[in-house]
Amino acid sequence: MIEALRENVLKAVHIAEKDAKIYFFKGPNITFGLLFPAIIYLAFSVGRTAESPSLIIPGLVAMSSLFGAGAIESLALPLERAKGTFDRLLAAPISLTTIIVGKALGGFFFGIFLSIGYMVIALLLPGASIANPLLFALGIALSALAFSALGVCISTPFRDVPQAMPPATLIRVAMVFLGGVFIPINAMPGFLQLVAHLLPITYAVNMLQQATTGQTFPQALVIDVAALIIFSIIFFVISTVILKRTLR
Amino acid sequence: MSSIIKIQGLTKQYGNTLAVDHLDLEVFEGEIFGLLGPNGAGKTSTIRMLTGQTTPTSGTARVANHDIIHESTKAKQQIGVIPDISNIYEEMSAWDNLIFAAQLYSVPKIEREKSAKELLELFGLYERRKDRAAGFSRGMKRRLTIAAALIHKPKLLFLDEPTSGLDVQSLRMIRNLIKELNDDGVTVFLTTHYIEEADQLCQRVAIINKGKIVTVDTPEKLKASMEKRQVIEVSFTASSGLEDKLRSLSCVNDVSMLGDKCRLQVDEASEAVPSLVDFARKNSLKIISINTLNPSLEEAFVKLTGLSPEVMKTEKEPVKRKRIENLD
Numbered sequence: 082m083i084e085a086l087r088e089n090v091l092k093a094v095h096i097a098e099k100d101a102k103i104y105f106f107k108g109p110n111i112t113f114g115l116l117f118p119a120i121i122y123l124a125f126s127v128g129r130t131a132e133s134p135s136l137i138i139p140g141l142v143a144m145s146s147l148f149g150a151g152a153i154e155s156l157a158l159p160l161e162r163a164k165g166t167f168d169r170l171l172a173a174p175i176s177l178t179t180i181i182v183g184k185a186l187g188g189f190f191f192g193i194f195l196s197i198g199y200m201v202i203a204l205l206l207p208g209a210s211i212a213n214p215l216l217f218a219l220g221i222a223l224s225a226l227a228f229s230a231l232g233v234c235i236s237t238p239f240r241d242v243p244q245a246m247p248p249a250t251l252i253r254v255a256m257v258f259l260g261g262v263f264i265p266i267n268a269m270p271g272f273l274q275l276v277a278h279l280l281p282i283t284y285a286v287n288m289l290q291q292a293t294t295g296q297t298f299p300q301a302l303v304i305d306v307a308a309l310i311i312f313s314i315i316f317f318v319i320s321t322v323i324l325k326r327t328l329r
Numbered sequence: 330m331s332s333i334i335k336i337q338g339l340t341k342q343y344g345n346t347l348a349v350d351h352l353d354l355e356v357f358e359g360e361i362f363g364l365l366g367p368n369g370a371g372k373t374s375t376i377r378m379l380t381g382q383t384t385p386t387s388g389t390a391r392v393a394n395h396d397i398i399h400e401s402t403k404a405k406q407q408i409g410v411i412p413d414i415s416n417i418y419e420e421m422s423a424w425d426n427l428i429f430a431a432q433l434y435s436v437p438k439i440e441r442e443k444s445a446k447e448l449l450e451l452f453g454l455y456e457r458r459k460d461r462a463a464g465f466s467r468g469m470k471r472r473l474t475i476a477a478a479l480i481h482k483p484k485l486l487f488l489d490e491p492t493s494g495l496d497v498q499s500l501r502m503i504r505n506l507i508k509e510l511n512d513d514g515v516t517v518f519l520t521t522h523y524i525e526e527a528d529q530l531c532q533r534v535a536i537i538n539k540g541k542i543v544t545v546d547t548p549e550k551l552k553a554s555m556e557k558r559q560v561i562e563v564s565f566t567a568s569s570g571l572e573d574k575l576r577s578l579s580c581v582n583d584v585s586m587l588g589d590k591c592r593l594q595v596d597e598a599s600e601a602v603p604s605l606v607d608f609a610r611k612n613s614l615k616i617i618s619i620n621t622l623n624p625s626l627e628e629a630f631v632k633l634t635g636l637s638p639e640v641m642k643t644e645k646e647p648v649k650r651k652r653i654e655n656l657d
Contacts, residue, residue, distance in 0.1 A: 088435055095432040103420040165416035169477075171382040173433035174405040328384045 089179045096170070096183025097190065104157045105191060114152035114195055118145040121257060138203045138211065139289035140262035143282055145199040146224040147253055150192025154232025158184055159245040171328070181233055181320045188229030196221045212295025216302075220292050223309040224285035230316035231281065237323040261286045284308040330357035332391075333485055333516050334379065339388035341374045341540075348374040350540035351388065356533075361507065361517040363531035365524065367636060371540040372520035373413060376489045379518070380410045393485055406434065409483035413490040415470035419463035423454050423473055426462060427480055434481035441480065448476040468499035475506070486510065488519040492526060504530060528626040538634045551629040559598045560622040563605055564590045565614040574612070580604045592622075 104110060122141055161167035170180050200221075203209055211217050235252060239245035258264065259273060260282030266274055277283045288305040291297045334356035341349040349371040356362045364372050377383040379390055381401045390397045393407035417426045424445060431441030449455040452472040457465070462473060478486065491507070492500040507530055511517055521527055527534045528548045535545040544551070565571065568589045575584045575591055580601040583594040595601035598621045609616050630636070 092433060092435075095429065099418070099421070099425075099429050102425070103418060164419075165412065165414050166418055168377075168382050168412060169410075169416050169430070170433070172380045172405060172408075172410040173430075174402045174435075175433060176402060325384070328382070329386070 089176065092175050093179050093183035093186055096180065097186030100153065100157050100184065100187030101190065104153050104160075104187065107156055110152045110156055110191070112152075114145075114149040114191060117148045117152075118195075118199065121254070136290075136293075137206070138200065138209060138293050139286050141203055142196045142200050142221065142289055143224055143260075143285040144257055144262055146192040146196045146221065146285065147228045147256065147282055149195030150188040150225050150228035151232035151235070151249060151253055153188045153191045154184065154229060154236050155245045155249040156242060157187060158233065158236045159239045159242045162239075163241040177321050177324050178317070181237075181317060181324065185226075185229040185233045185317070185320075188232050189225045192225030192228055193221055196225065211293050213292045213297070216297070217289060217292035219306075220285065220288040223288070223306060223313075224281075227281040227285065227309045227312045227316070230313045230320070234316040234320045234323070237320045238327065256280050256282045281309060281312040284312075330359065332356065333358045333393055334362075334518060335391045336379070337389050339375070339378060339390055340386045341371070341378055341383070342386040343374075347540055349378070349385075352537075352540075352542055354535060354542060354545065356516065356518055358516050359511070359514060360532045361511050361519070361530055363527040363534040364518070364520040364537055365522070365527040365531075365534050365630070366520075366537035367522055370522075370537045372522075372537060373489055374540075375537070376410075376487050376518070376520055380408060380487050381405055382410075406481075407484050409478035409481070409486045411475050411478045411486065411488045411491060413493060415467070415474040417462050417470055417473050417477060419470075420461060422459050422461055423449060423465075424458040426473060427477055430477035431480045436481050444480050444482070445476075448479060452476050468495060471495060471499060471503070475503070479510075483515065485516045485518065488517065490521060491519055492521075492523065524625075524627045524630055534626075536630060536633055538636065543633050548626050551633075552624045552626055554629060559595050559601075560624075561593045561595055561598055561601055561605070561619065562587075562590050562622055563593065563619045564617040565609060566617060567614060571612075575608070578604055578608060590618075 118141065121144065158167070161170070175183075200211075200217075204211070231252075232249065235249045236245045259269075259277050260266075260280045261277060262282065266277045266283065269277065284305040287301060288309070291302060291305075332355050334354070336352050336354040339349060339352040339354075340347070352371075352375060364375060366372050374383070378385045379392055379397060381397055381404065384398065392404040395401075395404035395407075397404050418429070421429070427445040427448060428441055431444065436444065446455065449458050452475070454469060454473060454476070457469070462470060465473065475491075488507070491503050495503070504526070507517055507519070519530070531548060533545065533547055534551065536543040536551075546554075568586065568591065571591060572584050572586055575581055575593060578601075580595050580597070581593050581604075582596065585592045593601065593605075602619065605619065606616065608614075
């Protein structure tokens, strides 16, 4: 049992390594993963009163993780299905769950990579600091996990990139504006506050905010961590179910 | 002989289309088994179900002593799959492609590097091992795909149209490889629409048409099942205008022209040959060549399926790749 688990984990890591080699520096990844968060941030913040750098960091880092982790998934899975290389994974002795996890791992690492990159840039702003680096690191990791799982979930039904990209982008952009990145949730109408609490980015921003300011609320923190883990599990399960259906 | 593939009632439905219709089939260990049929007959759908790439609508299949649905990981560990398109990762080098394939089958590190080297040398790709597969020719990509399927030394190999669209040299190489692998004990299950390929390579052939198995037997028994008749192929110094004249001979049942050769269906070759010699003399012709032919697998196929041999010569449409490459 343990040996089987170890083998499956290894195979998932190998799939992630392969995806990193092939997809990390593909055009759509650079556009949507690397540049899009900065473009959206600049578009929204130009002309507005400058916020404290410590308030900028959580939203920016969460957004970069969302787009970074998700961009690679919108590319990797549909592209493999279009080219026929996904059949290679299906014919190999790997479970569908391991394939899904392997695919998500690539996005997970890319999401972390981009988050750290944006974090470093934001820390260069005068007055910027992170009060609790360990909690911040955990926040980055859990965010990247949830967003890569979301990315796989969104892209699983599609068999090529042009089909997968539009819904993936639409969902992520909507999440950015509804998840407390630019507009505080308590400033939104009641219905939208409810929607915000159904989005993983809300909990990612909350967690990163507490880590940045040092003002932690243990109950809220537990909810943030639990929510990100639960979202990850739900997205993985949905992805596996959808993938099984597409094989019928 | 023990069974390595056992299929019962295997069915695949895509929407309203019944691609595979309650297949019953058994393949024995150590044989080269061919699934022969035209495009759209259900060959690829069958192979995709047997290799776990798609789920059957109904029916069961045991591959290498494991149920392909409920014990798919164990079954897949024993098999190698060579699809009809070369599905290697073009962005990776030949070496990386093989190493990744080996990793998926849990081949230990030392062994995977040794096997990768051996296979690349065998397929004449070792010098190009560090080159991205995107720059390879079609034949080279095919060879790399085959190498990736062999990296874990499977005991059962599935090949879907292995020689489709290849040049003669690559085609011969692959056919020889299939025979060598079989000599080494590997069971081969291949699909093809080339009748000649099935005839030359396979110890047993199943003919499939519209999702159903028409018959299963050895190529020789299929040929022998044809009615006893003889065909003489004769070439004269001139061939135009001969068809009607030859048809009028009493010993000739039917005539067809193939280029400069006349194929005559006769009841008895020993009686027809002197008539042909006489015919040539009366028409001031010389006989360039004259042969008696045995029934071919193609003729058996036509008789069993009612399909024209031309249907079997239609290649599958190539996969549209242009849009994907523009993403780089």
